[in-house]
Amino acid sequence: MRKYSVFAIAREALRAHKGWDEQWSSPEPRKEYDVIIVGAGGHGLATAYYLAKEHGITNIAVLEKGWLGGGNTGRNTTIIRSNYLYDESAGIYDHAVKLWDGLSQDLNYNVMYSARGVMMLAHNVHDVQVFKRHIHANRLNGVDNEWLTPQEARAFCPPLNISQSARYPVMGAALQRRGGTARHDAVAWGYARAAADRGVHIIQNCEVTGVRRSANGHVTGVETSRGFIGAKKVGVVAAGHSSVIMQMADVRMPLESYPLQALVSEPVKPVFPCVVMSNTVHAYISQSDKGELVIGAGTDQYTSYSQTGGFHILNHTLDAICEMFPMFTRMKMLRSWGGIVDVTPDRSPILAKTPVPGLYVNCGWGTGGFKATPGSGHVFAHTIANDNPHPINAPFNLERFRTGRLIDEAAAAAVAH
Amino acid sequence: MTETFRMAGAGRLTPAKAVRFSFDGTSYQGVAGDTLASALLANGVHLVGRSFKYHRPRGFLSAGAEEPNALVGVHRDAARRTPNVRATVQEIYDGLSAVSQNRWPSLAYDIGEANDLGSPFFSAGFYYKTFMWPKAAWDKVYEPFIRRAAGLGVAPDEPDPDHYSSLYAHCDVLVLGGGAAGIATATAAAASGARVILCDEQAEFGGALRFETGARIDGKPGWDWAQASVANLKGRENVRVLTRTTAFGYYAQNLVGLVERVSDHLATPGDQPRERLWQVRAGKVVIATGAIERHMVFADNDRPGVMLASAARTYLNHYGVAVGRNVGIFTANDSAYAAAFDLKKAGVQIAAIVDLRDDPRGAVIEEARGLGIEVLTGHTVTKTGGRLRVSSIAVAPNAGGAARVIPVDALLMSSGWTPSVHLFSQSRGKVAFDDATQRFLPGQYAQDCVSIGACNGTDTLDAVIEEAYAAGENAVSGTKVLRPAATTSENWTGGMLGAAPGAGPDDTVKAFVDFQNDVTAKDLRQAVREGMRSIEHVKRFTTNGMATDQGKTSNMHGLAIAAETLGKPIPEVGLTTFRAPYTPVTFGAIVGHSRGSLFDPTRRTAMHGFAEKNGAVFEDVGQWKRAWYFPQAGEDMHQAVARETKNVRRSAGIFDASTLGKIEIVGPDAAQFMELLYTNPWAKLEPGRCRYGIMLREDGFIYDDGVVGRLADDRFHVTTTTGGAARVMNHMEDYLQTEFTHLKVYLTSISEQWAVIAVQGPKSREIIAPLVEGIDVSDAALPHMSVREGKICGVPTRLFRMSFTGERGFEINVPADYGEAVMEAVWAEARKHDACLYGTEAMHVLRAEKGYIIVGQETDGTVTPNDAGLDWAIGKKKTDFVGIRGLRRPDLVSGGRKQLVGLKTVDPNVVLEEGAQIVATPGQPMPMKMIGHVTSSYWSPNCGRSIALALVVDGRDKIGERLFVPMPDRVIEVEVTGTVFFEESGERLNG
C-alpha cells in the first residue's frame, strides 16, 4: 500500500493523479475463508481490519450486498461520544473514543475525527438530575463529561437560545469535550483500504442468501448471490438486516428495525462549533467540514426496511432545531435521507457468540452505532478470533434477555443517542 | 447604470415598471418581473459568484432552479438575511439588496482564487490523504482552515422576524409542473369537475414555453395559449393554481410536499407569511416536470458568460435581455440552434455555431446557414479565454488539428436534455435507461401517478399535448375532452453524455462537470482509478452532484464519465438516488406555525392564574407548568422551600395537584381489571376507601403508581403520575381491548375534568371543614385513605383523605372551571390557620422526609417493587397481574440488586448532589467500583439536616454501614439508613 501523505499528493499532482493505487481491490471470492464477515459497513470492515492486524487472521472476506459503507455508515449524523451511564456502556464507547483518537494515523487515512465537543442540553429538573447522574458516573469511570451553566453552554455554542422565554429554557448542559464527529465515508474507506492492504477480500454486490451448517450445527459457510462461499467462522454485522441474516441460521433475535432519517442544510460559513443534542425538544445538530448543518431526527414509529420515513418526522425535528436556534429558519434543507436501525429491547447492542457454533453477531446499535465503530470492530474481532468475548463486550450478550440483566441506557437515562 | 442589454421589443416585461435594486453595493435598475439574474444581465453583469473549492469566477449557467453558480445572499434587513439564494429564481423588488458570496475581499479580487493555482494539489479526496501529521495540528490548524474555506453564504445571526404558514390539502388530481403538459392535463382533468391542484415553481405558468418561440397551440403562440388556459383554470371553483410553488418531496401514498414562496418577491410583504408549506394528499398525481438542459464538458467551460442555450433564450424571449453582443454556440443537438436564431433575429451577432456532430442534418442547419451564421460541424471547443468573463473560444476539429480562436462575449452550450425524473424517483418508481436516447425515463411505477411530457421522454409537442389530455382524462372520469392542435418547429432530441473531446487530457485542463463543487472530468476518472466502482462511491469521493443544485446538470455527465472509465454501460454503473427535496426548502417553511408558543402546547392548570398572582415560580414538567415554589419578598429558592416545608408540618399547606393523571374505571368487572393491571389486591377494597397502587410493565419493572379510590363497587377513581397520564391510559386500553377482552369495563380520562387542591398539615381539617357540605370529615367518618363525594363551596367534589406528606391531608377534586374559585375559598380559610402555599419542590422534600418514592426519580425503568422496598404492595395470593412473570426472572430475584435506602451524611450540613455515585471504599483508582447513586437529596428543615434517598447494591443489608460519595473536590462520607427520616411512627397522618 502506498502511504498517503502530503508528499504523495505533491508527487501525484505532477502526474495528474494517475499514480494512485486502488484503495481496495475487487477480487473474485475464494472457495473458502477462515472468517466471513457479512456486511461491509464501518463495524464489519473494522472487524476484518482488527482480525488481520491484531489476531493474524487474514484469510477473510467481507461480503456486502450493495456497496461498502452504503448502509448506516454512510447515512448517519457522525456523532461520537462516550458519556454513557452504565459501566458496560461507558466501557465500550470509551474504548471506541480512545481508538478514534489516532485512527487517522493508524489507518493512514484522514477520517477527520474532530473532537469539537458534544453538548447535551437539560431543559427541566428531571434532565438536570439525569445528566448529573451521568456526569458523576462518568467521572468515576474516567470518562470526561462536565456540567455547564446555560451561560457557559451559550459561550460554547453561540447560536444557542438560552432565553427564559423559550418554551423549554435551557437549564444547563452536559459537555463531553472529547466527543465530536468524524467523516463517515472516510471511516468505511479507511478501514476498507487498510484491511484490503492486509489481504482481506472485500466483495461488493454479493448478497448473502443463506447460512450453511454441518450436521453438528457448526457454521460451514454462506450461500450468496455469487454462489456458496465456505467459512470456518461467520460474523454477522448487518445492522438493520441482522434479523434477516440471523434467521437464515434459525436464530430469532430480540430486534426490530426502524427507519431513521437525517438531513443537511445548504453549506454556510462556520456558524456552529460543536455538536448539540437535546432529548427533551428532540433533535441533534452539528456542522460538517463542508459547511452543512447536519441534523438528526427520531425514528419513525413503525418497523420498516424501506430506507424512507415520514416527512412529519423531519418536520418535528426542524421544529426543535428552530426552537433552540431561532436564527436558522432561513436556512434551507438540502438533502434528507433514511436508514434502517436495528433496535434491541434495552437499546444496547449485542456483540456476542450465538447458539450456533461458529456464528457471531454484532447488531442492535440502534441510532448510535457510528460512534462505536472502532471499539465495536476491535472487541468483535477478539470475540471471533478467540471464540470468546473480550471483557468489554461480554455483558452485551444474548443471554441477558432471558435473565433480565439488561443494560437499559434508555430507561435509565431517557437520553436519545 | 442603464440596462444596456435590454433589447427593445423583445420579451414580455413592461419596461415602464422600473425597479431599483443593488448588487454588492452597486445600484442597478431592472424591470418588474425580472429575476435578479435577468436584471443583472440586462446591465451587462455576468460575474456573480465564486466556486466552492477553487474560488473560480462564475456567472449564470441557467435561468432556473437548476442553477449551480449564481448563488447570492439577499438581505432584506439585518434580521432577514438569506444565504445561497439562486439569482435565477429570486425576483427583484424595489430596494432588494443582494451580495455575492464565498469571496474576500471582493468578487473581482478574491484571495481564495489562489486555490485555483494550487488545484493540482486539491484533487478529489485529497483531504483523506493528508493533514494527518502532526496529529495535534488537525484540530488546531488544518480543520479550522478547511472549515473557513468551505461553506458558501453566511448564516443569519438573528431570529427570523418573518412567519411561515402551513396547510394540509386534498385533491383528486395533483399536477406537478405548469408547462404545456401540466396545463393541458389540468385542463382535461378539471373539465370533469374533479378537484385539481396545479403548481409550478416559476412566477408564471408556461414552463419551457417561456423561451420556446417555435411552439403553437390552439392556433396561438404557446405562451399565449398557456396564459389563456391558466386564466380559464383559475376561474373554476374545482381548481387551485399555485405559482412560485415547488413540489419538493414525493412521499408515501401520494403525499406531496409543496412549498409556496408567498412574499419573498414583494417589496412590502405586509402580514403575509414568507412561505407556505402544502402537504397535499392526491388521488392521482400527474408529474409534468419537464427536462433540464445539460452543459458541455470541456476545458474552462465555467467562465462567466458561458451558459445553457435555453437560458439565453429565456433571458431574451421572456425578459428581453441579450446575454452578449457577439455570441458563440457549442452544441451536440438541434435545440441550441434556436438560441442562435432568436438572438440573431434580435440583432445579436452570432460568432459561430460549433456543432460536435460530424454530419448533422436537418432544417436547422440550413436555416442557420440561411441566416448567415457560420456552422462548424465536427468541431469542438477546446478551451475558452477570459478571466472574469469569457472573451474567446478556441475551436478545433474533433479529429484534431489546429485550433482557431474566435472572440465571443458569451458562449451558449447544449449537450441535450435530461428528463426531470426526480419526483417520479422519489415516489419509489424505478427509472429505466433508454439506450436509444441515452436517458433515464420512468420505468416501473410504485404509486398512483403518471409522468407526462418531457420528463417522460415525450419529445414532440403534439405528442405531449395528446399524452397530457389522456392523463388528465384517465385520472378522473375517462371522458374524452377535445384537444387543441399543437405544433412546434423545435427538436429537443439528441445530444451527448460525458466529456466532449474538448475536455482534453487530464493533466492540463479543468473541464467542469459539477460547477458549484468544482468537480472536473479528471476528478471523476481519478475516483474510478482509485477503486471507486459504484456511482455512489464516485459521487461521495468527488462530491459530484452533492452541491445545492443536487446535480441537476451534472449527474448524467458524471455517470457517463465514470461508466466510460470503468468500461461499463451506464445502467450497470447505476444512478444515484434522487432524494427529497427537489430544490432546497427553507427550514421555516417546514416548521410553519410551530414557533414560539405554538412550538409545543403549554398546559396550565385551572389554578395557574391564582398561583401566578401569589408569586409562584413555575417549572416545566412535561408540557405542564407547575408551581415550583412561592418566594416571598427577599427569599431565594432555598429559603422559600425551607419555609414552605416547615409551614406544612407546623400548620398546613395548600398545593395544586391538578396535573396528576386521573382515570375513571367503570363496570362490573372494574375490580378484576384493577387486579390485573396493578400488583395490589383490590377485590376487598371497600367503596369509599383508597389504596396506593403500583403498576408494572410486563417485564416486572415499576411503570407507574398512584392512589386509587373506590367510589362504588363498579367505579374506581385512579390517579397516575403527571408524566404517566397518557401512557398509563394507553397501557390500560391496550390490555382491556386486546388481552382482557372478557372484562366488562370502560375507561375514561378525567385528568382535566377535575382540578385538585391538596390541603396537607395538622390544620388541614380545620381549613376545609367550613367549606364542605354533605361529608363528615372527622377521622372516624373519613379516615386516612378514604374518598367521599359531596359538595364544597356549593359545587360537586370528590374529597380524598390522603397524604403525600405524612401529615393529615386532603385532596379536593372539583370540576376544573370551579378550581380557581374553590382554591381562593380554601386559601381564605387557610390563611386563618397560618397555612402557606407550597410548590413542587417543597412537595418533594416533604415526601422524601417520609421516604415516599417518586416514579421517575427513585425509579428509572429498571427498578422492581422489591428494589424500591415496596414488596408489601404486591398481592401475595394473586395468580396473575401484568408483570408477575417478568418479576421472577433470574436477574430480578438474584442478590446484588440495587435497593432503595436512606443516606445520612456524616456531616449533617452537607447536602449530597442528586445523581452522585456511591462507592464502598474511598481512594480507589479509576475506574472506581460504583455501588449505587443518590436519587433524591435535600436539606430537610424539619429534620434539621440533609437527607437523601439512594439506590445501593444490597442496600438494605448495609443499613448502619458507612459508604462514600467521591466528588471532584472531596469525598463525602455517608451512613446508610432506612428510608423514613421524619416521624417513623406515622401517627401524624391522623393528626
Next chain:
Amino acid sequence: MLLIRCPYCEEERPELEFRHAGEAHIARSSEMTELSDDEFEKFFFVRQNPKGLIFERWRHIHGCGRFFNAARDTVTDKFHLTYKAGEPKPEITLMAPAEPAAWANREPSELNVDMPSKEGGR
C-alpha cells in the same frame, strides 16, 4: 406520513392519528406464571422483524381509540389490509398486487385474502 385504513372508522386516515403498537398475534398466556424463562424471553423480547410481510398492531389513538391489526410490507410500507383486534391472522396468498393503487388499504373482500373464522387472540 402513511395513510391507514381504520377498520372501525371504515376509512383511511392520516398516520398522525395512529400509534404503532408492535408485532401482532403474540398472545399473552393466561398462565403467565407457568412460562419458562425461555418462553418469557420469546414472548416479551424476540420479534420476527420480517423483511416483507408483517402483522402488526396499531391503535387509532387520536381517532376512535381502537387497537387493530394490519398486514403490511416492510419493504414498500404498503398495507395489504387492516382488520379488527381479536380477528384471526389472515392468510395472505397474493403478496404483490400489480397495481400501484395497492398503496390504498382495501377491504379484505377486495383482496385475495383469506380471513379464517373469528377466534384467537391479539
Next chain:
Amino acid sequence: MTVSQATRRPILAGRQTTTPNATVTVAPPASRLSLRVPAGTVAAVSKALGIELPTRPKASASANGRHALWLGPDEWLVIDESGADLAGLLGSVADFHSAVDVSHRNVGFIVSGTGAAMTINAGCPQDLSLAAFPVGAVSRTILHKIEIVLYRTGEAEFRVECWRSFADYAFTFLSAAARDGSS
C-alpha cells in the same frame, strides 16, 4: 353556611378572532358526557338521552342543542349546550355502560366563515371537503400538535373541542391559521 357559592370560570371566555375569511370564537360552557355503551344498550341509552346515538362512523345526531357525536364503535361524546345534567338522565339505565361527566374537561370553539375549513386544515390532516366531511360529520383527530374532536355544524362552520389545558394552544393556533389562510 357562610361559604359563598363557587362560580364557574371558563377558560378564554369571550375570546374571538375575526379575519376576512374566518372567525374563531370560544363556545359558551356546556355540559358534556363521555359515553361508553355496548351495542345492546344503545337503544336504552338513546331513549334516556332523548337522542338517537348514531352508530355509523363519523356520524352525529342533534336535537334541541343536544348533540351526540360518534367517536368510536362504543364511544360517544354528548354535548348539551343548555348545560343539562346529562349523567342524571342515565340513572334509569341499569345495563352495563359508562357515563362520565366531562363537562369541564373540554372547551369548545366555533370556527366559521368561508375560510373555516382551510383554517382547520392548517393543522388537521383530514380531508374537510363537503364530500369527505359533510355537515354533521364528526371525528376525533389532530390539530397540529394536539388532539381535538372536530364536528361540522354547517357548510362553513365547525365546532372544535379540546381538553381544557390545550385550549390556549388551540385558540392561538386557530387564530394564526385564520389570519394566514386568506390567499
